[in-house]
Amino acid sequence: MRTPTLPIRRIAHLDMDAFYASVELLRYPQLKGLPVVIGGGRRALDDALRDAYAELPLHEIPVAAFPLLRDYTGRGVITTATYAARQFGVGSAMGMMKAAKLCPQAILLPVDFAQYRHYSQRFKAIITEIAPLMENRGVDEVYIDFTDVPGGQREGGRVLARLIQKAIFDDTGLTCSVGVAPNKLLAKMASEFNKPNGIAIVYEADVETMIWPLACRKINGIGPKADAKLKGHGIETIGQLASKDLQWLMDTFGQRTGAWMFDAARGRDDRPISLESEPVSISRETSFERDLHAVRDKAELGTIFTRLCEQLADDLQRKGYVGKTVGIKLKYEDFTAVTRDITVERHIADAKEIRRVAGLCLKRAPLQKKLRLLGVRMGALLSAEEAPNYKQNRPLAPVDIAQTAINSGAEDTLTGQLF
The missing domain is CATH 1.10.150.20 (5' to 3' exonuclease, C-terminal subdomain)
Known part of the structure; x- marks a missing residue:
């Protein structure tokens, strides 16, 4: 009697194509093919546009009516961009002012995290109906275990990948790219090979020819x-x-x-698909090209610090999380490092609130030596939908910040910012 052979491990990485921008193009299909960036403020800009053309359906608002990136002023960052905008060098996490120099004619749309989470939940529900072993890696990407799913072995997983692509597009109108490989490491690389709306298949034997030439x-x-x-x-x-x-x-x-x-x-990665993938914390940090001093380089550090807080807030809202513990990380010129954190009374995710609390953390850190790295972190995470008393854009009261900071040991909390 022949021993049945075990199926070959097939892991897929599915990445939605320019997800935020694509969701916005469902709302404004007249912008398809144009350079569009998502970022900056919330829906106030969008609401003003709708009010000005209240008599028209959204898809009939003239293209000329939309705001352009060249007219933006502020310190916001790009959340995502359409492929047409990316051809000019515009990318995620880039400062808006820098992006405006690269592609001034790009149309600027504000973020709508509630809508992105809605479509995220929809495409993930479709996937789990077909292939239940799915690892959530954020609002727009997942890993899927194809190994024992019907069709998961056919053509190396291409048949199942094509089925999932079609099911997502038929339900949402959105496209995705899929890489299928023996493990998560190779699958993630493969999902980039044929973007957008592509499928790439990698076998163990392909590592030398397909993977080794890559950077x-x-x-x-x-x-x-x-x-x-x-x-x-x-x-x-x-x-x-x-x-x-x-x-x-x-x-x-x-x-x-x-x-x-x-x-x-060598293309080796034995990490399993994790069905429980809630993050413990989310952080942003950056190293400096030269060591910076808290006093002499106050303006430059302040700009960097604010940018990190904005990027962290963007990460939180994009992934649908809020947190209560704000922390900082400092690495000095001698490579020593310190961390400080403060836990506030309720969950937050707003950049200004993160900046205020992180500023209090700075007051508890030694700043005599030059800095080579600065980081900001949010812990005690919870889904925004599950957080009690969380309301987006509701400011944290100064008394709440003061009391929690005092409880954490920062007595001189409300006497200004260091940088």
């Missing part, structure tokens, strides 16, 4: 600092990284990171 940055987990260090050693492609022996990588990058790089370069 090291294509490996999820190799950031700009590690990439710069690799380039300093003459390593630019994944294939060049794979040529390095394990001991050299561990000596150069540390035991844990080096061992991970060794496996990643």
